[in-house]
Amino acid sequence: MVFKRLLGALGVGGPSVDTVLDSDAALPGGALTGRVLVRGGGASVEVERVGLELLARVEAEHAEGESEGTVVFERFPVGGGFRLGEQEVRELPFSVPLPWETPVTELHGRPLGIVLGVRTEVAVAGARDSGDLDPLAVRPLPVQEAVLEALGRLGFGFRSADLEYGRIGGTGQRLPFYQEIELTPPPRYAHAVNEIELTFLASPTGVEIVLEADKRSGLLSPGHDALTRFTVRHEDAPALDWHAEVSGWIHRLTEHRDAYDSHAAYGHDGTPGAGHGFGPPSGPGVGTAVAMGAAGLAAGVVGGMVAAEAVDEIGDYFEDQGDDQDDDQDDEGWDDEG
Known part of the structure; x- marks a missing residue:
């Protein structure tokens, strides 16, 4: 069991957290399931709240040009109101509904270049920290x-x-x-x-x-x-x-x-x-049509239109965004590019 990140905002020796999603890809409007694992640090603490946030990397056009930023488009409570002992591990299972308009990130397992993430927030004794962030994959309806x-x-x-x-x-x-x-x-x-x-x-x-x-x-x-x-x-x-x-x-x-x-x-x-x-319609049957659809659209991704590292580095990317984002900022944090 590897806890991805210490809750630095809660002090040295404080709790750590890891969020584990049950499946590789979810469906728009479907259930996102998994569990949040919280481990106590060097002393017992009162965990006031544990929640999840869904984030997206979004572009915006304005008079000065274009900018990109992180938008929180849904929040879910997972648990809280319990005492976490020293080095104690608490497991909080969750099942939350994804918005129907959640963007599709892949086609037949091939990435489309859309950046989505699930961020876990833990509040302890009046302080809060976004302690873990995982990439969110969504397959089409x-x-x-x-x-x-x-x-x-x-x-x-x-x-x-x-x-x-x-x-x-x-x-x-x-x-x-x-x-x-x-x-x-x-x-x-x-x-x-x-x-x-x-x-x-x-x-x-x-x-x-x-x-x-x-x-x-x-x-x-x-x-x-x-x-x-x-x-x-x-x-x-x-x-x-x-x-x-x-x-x-x-x-x-x-x-x-x-x-x-x-x-x-x-x-x-x-x-x-x-x-x-x-x-x-003319041509092959359903099974071949699926393969042809993947070849027609998803093959473009394999051809270099979307860099593979964009998916591999999503965790690091969102963690950097989370580090730079003000805790009081609720909805978006734009990074101007012109």
Whole structure:
């Protein structure tokens, strides 16, 4: 049993803490489970509170340029109100719900470059310390995975993924930031768009998919952004013809001229609104489609678009942020980069 960090703010010889997550990757809206291990130091202490914080590395755009910072987007109590004896080890199991809009950090086990962490905070005798921080991996929901796989089969390539501070108007967004997955178009769409940005906004009932295209300028028209939205219920994911559906979405996005397209929704029977019906899918079965989706999107990560050390060093990165962050700062700590 290795305790990762002493609670330095609580004094030399004070308690130490380690948080152990039960699984390698969680699901948006699912349970994050594990246990917090607190070990007493050289004297007995009263532990007032033990809690968890979910953190994200987020980008923000402003008049002076761009900045990056750490945002706390959820907090959970784990325990407290007990006396911890000298060298005593106390185990506090937890099961907490992740927000439905928690960003996806990986596809088929391959990292997308999104930085999330779980930080443990312990309060003893009026002092508090963020004593342990662990990387948080999140895999996609079935709807999210199906969309990404379909895009991979259509030839779209992964360019990058990040978290943007702000809100998308006209959506049901709840977190103060949203995830953007940037995709490069295949040759059949390259004449129309430079790139496509994909955002998932999940909820207990389904997933809102926001697609934005950076459209190329034409002979008689300047380049502009086009945006369209769709909503798919969780229970409809297995029944949809994803190749045809996503093909229809991309066709609508690249063809229409409005800043906002209509908001197509899917009912209990999985019947789509306008834009459906681009013919039956062709090609391999479901098993191969999964592999092709991984090859189309996740292979871009392996190709060097995301540095492997970004995931390996997440613990050190967040610990540095925690050391520099004021204890009284509740929500964010931006590091200006221009």
